[in-house]
Amino acid sequence: MIKLGIIGTNWITQQFVEAVKLSGRYELVSVYSRHAETAKTFAEKNGAQETFTDLDQFLSQGAFDTVYIASPNSLHFAQAKKAIQAGKNVIVEKPAFSTQKQMAAIQQLLDENDQVLYFEAARNIHTENFHTIEKKLGELKTVQGAEFTYSKYSSRYDKVLAGEVPNVFSPKFAGGALQDLGVYTVYDAVALFGMPEDAVYFPQRITSGVDGKGTAILTYPEYNVTLNFSKITNSHMTSEIYGLKDLIEIDDAGEINAVIYIDDDQNKQMIGNTINENPMLPEAKDFARVIEDPHHSQNQKDYAYWRQLSVYVNQLIYQLRQSAHISFTGEEN
Structure with missing residues (x-):
């Protein structure tokens, strides 16, 4: 235990x-x-x-x-x-x-x-539905990019509108939309497509000085991946990975509760709809598996991958912040 x-x-x-x-x-x-x-x-x-x-x-x-x-x-x-x-x-x-x-x-x-x-603790990449996306992506004959959206209005934005600065919207505490919900979309992109050649972020700043919402464009050799995220608006837009005529449709880039494959003839097939009793349960199980048996070959492989992925995500988020000239209080490069 x-x-x-x-x-x-x-x-x-x-x-x-x-x-x-x-x-x-x-x-x-x-x-x-x-x-x-x-x-x-x-x-x-x-x-x-x-x-x-x-x-x-x-x-x-x-x-x-x-x-x-x-x-x-x-x-x-x-x-x-x-x-x-x-x-x-x-x-x-x-x-x-x-x-x-x-x-x-x-x-x-x-x-x-x-x-x-x-x-x-990036919970989305540990879910069964995410692994379904990975598998189906590998089966697409052509990949032409993706759009990932994760927007949820934060109740703490009400405090911002009232003149306060809660931690999640504070430059002192490294807050903002990219640092919060945007991380999930960055994990989606990097885990599925690897690191982009270039990346630019277009934020919408709020009164506290951080980004309340924004759009990031990641440039890959043959396509772009667009990330949309917000803590000051809601969105019901699905996320999509584009093939040629076919595509993978995801209900939500952060929660990933439903994954649909739409074939060349636009027929829809539900390929992932596992909903966990607790959304953090898959990552908790994955972490426990490695902690309990760190020398198992598969556990070592998974751990090395998660650790490297964390480094890449950190690098990309920092690059996006730099492109948008977003800095935090007392921050060192």
Whole structure:
């Protein structure tokens, strides 16, 4: 049983804790929060044994071997660095880190501490439906690009409209649409098509200074891939991967609950509609599989792929931000 500690007590942490419980492979034992009452409430609700308000004590004294980090984006790097140095496996919410310099530092640290495992929690690529897309894409005779859309209005944008700056829309905490929902579309593109030759981002900025929505265009040798994402509007547009006359239609680039193949004659066939009890369950199972048996050949192959994919996604998101001149408070290149 994997002993789990958590950093962050928000809704995404609750969802992950419920997912790991469903997997039957983890036991939540330690909770860290800056506020004692918040940590206590979360621990009591989820059956954790201990709480901490000091990060160093949490990492040195906590009875866990794997930590899930779901703090504001700008805190991921420092917390993951300390966790790796403390010998803890790290599962960090997307986006893992804000700059290529941070990612490179973590990769070097992982090489120096090769007993420690690192995962970026990009849930969409671990689903059965995503694997269905991968398989069907490999069967297309011709590929002519794709469009991935993931737009969901954030209730916290109401606070922005009221003159506040919540973390998810704050340059201080590395917020914005690209850093949040856009990550899923970037993962879709890189996992399915590899790294583009060029990439440009066209953001719509909001009053806090970050991007509320935007469109990115990724240039490949024979086609383009367009990414559309937003935290200030809703969209019901499907995502599509284009063949010649045929295509793959995806209900949502982030959730991926339904995948339809439309053939040359425009006949539709549902090829993927597996809906998980908890959307984070597939990644929780995948991470557990590798943590429990890191020397298994398939686990080693998958782990190396996920780790490299995380590096590529970080590189591409940083490139997109640079193209749009989006920077965060106190950021180093």
